[in-house]
Amino acid sequence: MSLPDRLLPVAVGVALLGAWQGLASALPPFLMAGPLEVGAAMADHAPTLLTAAGTTGTAALAGLGIATLAGLLLGALFTASRTAERALYPYALLVQTVPVIAIAPLLVVWLDYGWWVSTVSAAIVSFFPLLTGAHVGLRATDPDQLALLRLYGASPLQQLRLLRLPAALPHILAGLRTAGGLSVIGAVVGDFVGSNGQPPSLGFVVLKAAASADVARSFAAVVVSAILALALFGLTRALEAHTIGAWHGDRSR
């Protein structure tokens, strides 16, 4: 990448921040906060925002973990049994199509206020990409490689361990990458509905600050949410590089 190519996104970023600051200066502070005010709010409320990032971040991670486990198990079941796939796929799709914001109040009814609402909400929105990744990946096994394992009498468990699961990893990790960003959205939605502020969560901070017309603090929590989603994305990229980087993708071509 040449220097102008590298500088281009930086220049766009600076221009956008400038435009944002310009817009904020033209509007009253209870309507809009510029990047400078948001930065100051982040510094002022750093301890609360850090605690909130921890609460929402762990909910997103735990939700992602639950979704990964459920997606892998159901993906494996769908691969093993067409009947199970036909019977259960419409309901798996339902989880994807029903908006999580509509389910979230029910989660409060079932789970009471607190961290679990955000965790389950994160799991619900992360589930489908992981199921699809596992299902497509486990189905994508090369028929000749499978024939080879069968020739040597590999048991279904050996086929899964030695071939199907490693071959599915690129698809599963692609699903995880998509689900990583979604899990933060799910956790914040869960925070909106289910968080009582003990401990504070990012969604709770956004709502509370907006209610008191503290737009800068609200934006600060949004920025921290974005950083959290980017961090999760980076984590999944690092996991990809560590597990399949040596043989999959650009380097293996």
Next chain:
Amino acid sequence: MSAPPVRFRQVRFSWPDAEAPLLDAFDLTVHPGQVTAIVGPSGCGKSTLLKLAAGLLPASAGHIEAGSDHPGSRAYVFQAPTLLPWRTVADNVGLPLDICSPAAPDRTRRVETALAQVELADAAHKLPHQLSGGMQMRASLARALVTRPTLLLLDEPFSALDAATRRRVQQVFARAWTHAGATVLIVTHDIDEAVLLADRVVAVGGQPLTVRHDLTVPLPHPRSPALRHDPALGALVQQVEAVL
């Protein structure tokens, strides 16, 4: 364990939804310890014969005898190398042992021997994508040899290679299977290759598949690649070509 014969007796096979059977009352005996090449036009069912012998496809009727059913006694080399991209070359070669005899104390030595047989000892720790096409096919053969099979089934193993690599890999294969002392059944659509490598060439064709010609190649092993210019070999090739 001695090399077994392969016998097809009155074998019938149809693909699901196919109008006519691919094989019907098909008979063929492959002699033990020999290299037999099956030649025929593309899509005629040569590879199906091999998969039936390997037990990878079930015959609808008839009887197939292809040595012991003990895992590892039959080995198969596919048209593509079918190496697992996440395993090193050595681990790919050791894969059959990991399945058949996971606790084999001599795994490392057997993998090393198989790699040496195909002249790939130096590439043991590389990943498949770091190898050339010819090297990948040789790794695939090493994987087939690692269980010391008595029956070696090869499905057009040289078809994806360029001419120069093809000749070199053919020589490596020929040396390796001579050393293995197994019954070798190789499917190819290249008649020159069949005559150069095999003790016997069986030309097949038609639907249902029938044996069109059965030729013994009376040339001693090892056969040098220069033999392809020998008029005696040329005459044998012409015989098979005339039938196909």
